Amino acid sequence: MTVLDPPNIAAIALAPGFVIMAFAYAFGNESNSYLNPALTLGVVLAGEGKIAAAIPVFIAQFAGGICGGLTLSAIYGAGAPHRLGMTTVTGSLTSLNGALVLEAIGTFFLMTIVLNTALRGTAGKFAPFAIGMTVAFCIMSFGAVTGASINPARTLGPAIGVGRFTDAVPYMIAQFVGAAIAAIFYRFVFPRSIGDEEDIPDEGAPAF
Secondary structure (H helix, E strand, O other): OOOOOOOOHHHHHHHHHHHHHHHHHHHHHHHOOOOOHHHHHHHHHOOOOOHHHHHHHHHHHHHHHHHHHHHHHHHHHHHOHHHHHOOOOOOOOOOHHHHHHHHHHHHHHHHHHHHHHHHOOOOHHHHHHHHHHHHHHHHHHHHHHHOOOOOHHHHHHHHHHHOOOOOHHHHHHHHHHHHHHHHHHHHHHOOOOHHHHHHOOOOOOOOO
């Protein structure tokens, strides 16, 4: 989350991008550091994780988003700048449907990068960099239009923090849909061959 002024789009984009990158490098071998329930769902649908193990991860991710929103709300109070970065549609730039398409596309790209760089191992040690910069790219591309949450926990946290749920549920649905479509492509359109599995070394811990 960020409370910077919207014109500071580069800082707004790079801050979460670098944070996600740092956490992935620090804790990727233990938990994969997705920090995103849509990505967790996508990993399961892609056949790279188990639903039973994903459930506590879902809970932890949403709990983290909610705690973040409530913490910032406690710090800034009723005057929280820009409603804690709450993701809402900029009506002068697009419609709600247009915003949902952008959120779904952004989450699709993020899920695709995670699956192919981190789980398939095509980027090796650069996977966290690719993931973090994908988040930054999405925010730079359409952050001014939708907030570029591309993360249901990131969407829900500020909404609870400020007590406003405008667009929150549609956003979360679009984000889960985007991740699910990417997972289906990964699993059925571009399946990993047996040769690929033998040639690519295990770079970290299993998905779950």
